[in-house]
Amino acid sequence: MQPENKDRTEIPDRCPHCHQKLSSWQQVLLGVDRAIICKNCRKRITLDIPLEDDGDNKKKENKN
Numbered sequence: 001m002q003p004e005n006k007d008r009t010e011i012p013d014r015c016p017h018c019h020q021k022l023s024s025w026q027q028v029l030l031g032v033d034r035a036i037i038c039k040n041c042r043k044r045i046t047l048d049i050p051l052e053d054d055g056d057n058k059k060k061e062n063k064n
């Protein structure tokens, strides 16, 4: 049994690379951008979100 948590993404509270704790502002940015650069180790922190690829909504380009 899992609670319905579809809107909520789990934001890590620390850098997965150097384990530096992220500020709440960095966590907000991470939630919005889904990626930030760690200030401490300069590595990229990305959210582990499966992209919703349902097709029809995402057709930006039409090949003629």
Ligand SMILES: [Zn+2]
Binding pocket: 015, 016, 017, 018, 019, 020, 038, 039, 040, 041, 042, 043
């Ligand atoms: Zn780091």
